[in-house]
Amino acid sequence: MIKGVRGAPDILPDESGKWQALESVARDVLDRYGYAEIRTPIFERTELFVRGIGEATDIVEKEMYTFDDRGGESLTLRPEATASMIRAYAEHNLGAKSSLVKLYLIGPMFRHERPQSGRFRQFHQVDVEAIGLPGPAVDVEVVALLHHLLEAWGLRGMRLHLNSIGDPACRPRYREAFLEYLGAHREALCGDCHIRMTKNPLRVLDCKQPGCRAVASEAPALSGYLCDACRAHFSEVCASLDALRIAYEVDERLVRGLDYYTRTTFEFLNPALGAQNAVAGGGRYDGLVEELGGRPTPSIGFAVGEERILTSLAVQAGPVETPPITGVYVATAGAVELRPAMELTQILRRRGLRAALDLEGRSLKGQLRQANKDRFRYSVILGTEELARGRVTLKDMIGGAQQEVPLAEVADRLAALPEREIV
Ligand code: HAM
Numbered sequence: 001m002i003k004g005v006r007g008a009p010d011i012l013p014d015e016s017g018k019w020q021a022l023e024s025v026a027r028d029v030l031d032r033y034g035y036a037e038i039r040t041p042i043f044e045r046t047e048l049f050v051r052g053i054g055e056a057t058d059i060v061e062k063e064m065y066t067f068d069d070r071g072g073e074s075l076t077l078r079p080e081a082t083a084s085m086i087r088a089y090a091e092h093n094l095g096a097k098s099s100l101v102k103l104y105l106i107g108p109m110f111r112h113e114r115p116q117s118g119r120f121r122q123f124h125q126v127d128v129e130a131i132g133l134p135g136p137a138v139d140v141e142v143v144a145l146l147h148h149l150l151e152a153w154g155l156r157g158m159r160l161h162l163n164s165i166g167d168p169a170c171r172p173r174y175r176e177a178f179l180e181y182l183g184a185h186r187e188a189l190c191g192d193c194h195i196r197m198t199k200n201p202l203r204v205l206d207c208k209q210p211g212c213r214a215v216a217s218e219a220p221a222l223s224g225y226l227c228d229a230c231r232a233h234f235s236e237v238c239a240s241l242d243a244l245r246i247a248y249e250v251d252e253r254l255v256r257g258l259d260y261y262t263r264t265t266f267e268f269l270n271p272a273l274g275a276q277n278a279v280a281g282g283g284r285y286d287g288l289v290e291e292l293g294g295r296p297t298p299s300i301g302f303a304v305g306e307e308r309i310l311t312s313l314a315v316q317a318g319p320v321e322t323p324p325i326t327g328v329y330v331a332t333a334g335a336v337e338l339r340p341a342m343e344l345t346q347i348l349r350r351r352g353l354r355a356a357l358d359l360e361g362r363s364l365k366g367q368l369r370q371a372n373k374d375r376f377r378y379s380v381i382l383g384t385e386e387l388a389r390g391r392v393t394l395k396d397m398i399g400g401a402q403q404e405v406p407l408a409e410v411a412d413r414l415a416a417l418p419e420r421e422i423v
Contacts, residue, residue, distance in 0.1 A: 007121030046074040052083030054259025056199035077110035081127035090294030118276030129301035136236040161251035164234035174225035280304040327354030329371035
């Protein structure tokens with residue numbers, strides 16, 4: 001038997017309800033904040049991600065699913081959505097009508113990472129982007145939206161980490177000072193960090209090796225190097241979050257794994273998860289649109305990992321709720337043909353009810369057992385003798401009471417039952 005690919009799990013029928021619920025809550029909340037959905041292809045030209053995410057990032061260096069198509073063009077399965085959304089924004093000139101364009105995308109992403117608990121090679125994100133404005137008010141609204149989303153999903157105990165990583169005016173100064181510091185502690189750093197020092201030194205702050213962590217914890221802080229404009233932006237973001245009573249922790253070590261960020265960066269962490277405890281992350285990326293060939297367009301956004309939300313909910317959940325008892329099972333007794341039962345079942349479904357019938361030729365007893373197992377609230381039994389009189393039996397599967405009713409009226413009666421009876 002051919003098995004699925006490691007790190008790319010199936011979402012099975014008894015799990016898909018949770019995914020649907022998660023995504024429908026997301027759509028509802030995003031709609032309230034004025035975001036419109038965009039769906040971009042799951043593959044793009046490789047160059048888009050190399051330029052967008054940055055050549056010296058782990059994603060571009062090690063994790064992309066890149067292939068040449070039959071025409072010899074290098075394509076990549078999207079490892080994230082921001083670059084694709086910005087490409088579409090610029091390509092279709094979506095900014096022409098409005099100075100702030102609010103987009104969201106829900107779908108699978110692909111990264112060739114080492115699979116482990118909470119880390120997959122195909123995973124799903126809800127990605128949100130506010131494209132067009134530079135001011136801290138947008139940062140605050142975007143973080144407040146993410147906070148609202150997590151709350152609407154029912155998550156508790158999430159911790160917001162916040163940082164400013166400066167901009168092209170001030171980050172080079174920090175980079176220089178940081179490199180000087182790293183140079184003095186070179187022998188304590190791992191081999192990977194030696195390479196990071198030449199390619200992308202800030203990533204050293206994110207290394208999990210104990211030696212590197214020790215060096216990083218003593219490193220000069222980025223906050224000391226922010227230019228006045230970045231400092232003012234960050235303090236405005238912090239003050240507005242305080243005003244909205246959204247708790248956060250300033251985390252100087254929060255550098256994100258993608259190169260496009262400027263100024264505000266943030267992550268929501270769930271301390272109840274293991275090593276992969278970031279449920280969502282994002283930040284401002286004022287240079288990306290231009291980098292990808294568009295007009296200068298300051299923007300900010302985030303992505304939520306759907307698997308990590310569902311795991312977080314499972315970790316905090318109490319006993320599993322049993323599904324409600326709903327709908328109607330249409331059963332046949334004796335030699336009654338299937339056709340009238342099929343017809344009635346279709347009518348009931350069109351009337352908005354959950355309905356089923358037996359397609360396996362079970363006995364009446366077997367059919368009623370199945371109706372109970374599948375949690376049907378009522379059954380309608382079609383018997384030869386009653387049908388000849390144009391009547392059927394309506395049975396309450398909870399109390400067991402039953403009554404004869406005209407076949408022509410049964411759909412009306414069932415549809416008219418109070419909702420709590422039927423649902
Ligand atoms: P990211 O931090 O790479 O950011 O991913 C965002 C979230 O996706 C993570 O916090 C995590 O929950 C989930 N995630 C990432 N990789 C995996 C994986 N291998 N398995 C399971 N879940 C994963 C971005 O992708 C940026 N595009 C976010 C953004 C949008 N920044 C600005 N706009």
